[in-house]
Amino acid sequence: MKEANGPLDRPTATEYASWFKALADPTRVQIVSLLARQGRPMNVGEIVDAVHVGQSTVSAHLKVLAEVRFVLVDRHGTARFHRINTACVECFPTAADLVMGRPAPAAPTCPPEEDPPEEDPPEEDPPEEDPPEGDD
Secondary structure (H helix, E strand, O other): OOOOOOOOOHHHHHHHHHHHHHOOOHHHHHHHHHHHHHOOOEOHHHHHHHHOOOHHHHHHHHHHHHHOOOEEEEEEOOEEEEEEOHHHHHHHHHHHHHHOOOOOOOOOOOOOOOOOOOOOOOOOOOOOOOOOOOOO
């Protein structure tokens, strides 16, 4: 933003618009609030039970939320657990303040949290080979 009385710069406005668009659905708002309030990773089944919509609908909403990095996915083997990205969620009120022309409480620096590395399955020791039989 160049001036306090001017509009937001285009890249910032585009980023904030994607955040607002991601939250433009009541089920997505429910999912974000659930994950934030639970404070722990949750699987899709747990989220489905809490928001009372189908699994495919929850999965589609989680995809949208992950695209703007409000939600991060932890993979443990074949299981996937979804958690809130606290760095981005903490920046959202700042974005709303800036869009509405209010002074920001802090500069909106919302670097995405790093996804934890996928857990590799434990490596198995190779089978021991019998020593070759030699001619004595």
